[in-house]
Amino acid sequence: MNSPLNDLALDQIFRTARTYRRSADAWLDKPVSDELLRQAYNLAKLGPTSANCQPMRVVFVRSAEAKEKLKPALSDTNLAQTMAAPATAIVAADHDFYKHLPRLYKEENAVPWFEGKEESIAETAFRNSSLQGAYLIIALRALGLDCGPMSGFHKPSVDKAFFAGTDVKSNFLINIGYGNPEVLRAREERFDFDEACSIA
Structure with a gap:
């Protein structure tokens, strides 16, 4: 459980992984199966x-x-790449999440932490x-897929x-x-550890 991943795995997830974007040419004509999407969610959860x-x-x-439902909500810069992608995940937040806490969090009754507290609900969600x-x-990425995460869309239209x-x-x-x-393109620069971090 506590052994580090090997360099091949770290490369695939972080070092050589890239964000694919900018044009319809960003994606190869190769489908993504339902099973891979299920596997990815079952890991992420x-x-x-x-x-x-x-x-x-x-x-x-x-x-x-x-795709036609999503299309009108996309910015011009994100339209072609999104229409060409084999799949696009709309990552969303359920603001009724706290209603499921009796099932998901049995350590104590956490519903009162959120019920009727819209600011806390929104921030936590x-x-x-x-x-x-x-x-x-x-x-x-761990399952061999590439990603192009983005904003650049009209949230109310998607909702x-x-x-x-x-x-x-x-x-x-x-x-x-x-x-x-x-x-x-060449990878953009990242901050070094000493520029972004400190150890107190």
């Missing part, structure tokens, strides 16, 4: 969230009909769905098209598929 609240909800957009979305990216009648609100999108390495 194991990551920690506050009181095991698990607010993330995901719609994997793959069909032509679903956003933070933890963002965390879970990051876990999903790592899971997808109306995909989550009408619920208290689920979109957070961000992840284009998913097999990336075309020919479209990649």
Whole structure:
């Protein structure tokens, strides 16, 4: 359990993994199976969230009909790459997450922490769905898929098209598929440890 991953795994998840974006050419013409998407979620769901609240909800957009529903909400810069991606995950947050806490968090009754407290609900839903979305990216990469996470879309339109009648609100999108390495540019610079971190 405590052995580090080997360099091949670390490369695939972090060092050589890239964000695929910018054009329809970003994606190879290779489908992503339902089974891979299920596997990725089943890995991502194991990551920690506050009181095991698990607010993330995901719609994997793959069909032509679903793509047409998503299309009007996309910014011009994200349109072509998203329409070309084999799948696009709408990562969203269920603001009714606290109603499931009696099932998910049996250590104590955590419902009163949130019930009637809209600011706490919104903050917890956003933070933890963002965390879970990051876990999903790592899971997808671990399974050999490439990702293009992005904002650049009209959230109210997505919520109306995909989550009408619920208290689920979109957070961000992840284009998913097999990336075309020919479209990649040089990796942008990252901060060094000493620039971004301290040990107190």
